[in-house]
Amino acid sequence: MRRRLPALLLWGGLCLCLARPAVADAEHDRCIAASDGTNTSWATCGADLLKREDGRLNGAWKRVFAGLPDETRKNLLDEQRAWNAFKETSCLFYRSDDWGREGQVLHFPLCRAAVIAERVKALEGYGTFFKQ
Template identity: 45%
Template sequence: MRLLLPLGCLLLVLASPARADDEYDACVGDAGAVMPDMGACGAEWIDREDARLNEAWQALLAELPEDSHPKLRDEQRAWLAYRDASCLFYLDAVEYGQVGRYLSYPSCRAFVIAQRTAALDEIRKSVAPI
């Protein structure tokens, strides 16, 4: 039962919506109401989340023994397929229009990447030497 509480707390953290970073907020403010400019802000946010993910990935690989790398790479490939398939419903112009394409999709994608980064960080912490 003691394991369930920390695991439950972790799941709550991972399920929390991603908060846009300050750079995204400033960029959107500067974009005014120009949707393509807001979309560019979202793309930059996704790029920053990808950079954080890559840092977490490299840090985790550095902590793991070589023989664990293939299984982790398989897991990451499966997650990449999930990432690539996620959030696409926001690109449906009929349902979500420009708001979906330029605001909701980048926010959703950044959130998915941030979740994976947090998961990789937790794995690294669990295998790091004490």
């Protein structure tokens, strides 16, 4: 058992490193697969993923915000401004040199897309609550 533990830890660590957030949609996967394997093409795939997630966020915001009572609209607008500040600083650790170019062009957009997807989920939940 003692000999297996380091191997199991190594295997588990490798699996965690290779795990990707569920936010990487089929379009992103196709883009990565079709790319020439360069950082530039991977960065383009990541930027496109973030554009799609931002589009989902903007759509959810418009749908939900329009149907809210006045006081809730004001409070949610304040919250969204604070969340936007958070979003802009989220996942920046991947852009440091510690993570190399792979962190910058592969992991950063996936991380940021996951942050945006969680906000979309929260907004949609608010909208469902107020439709009741």
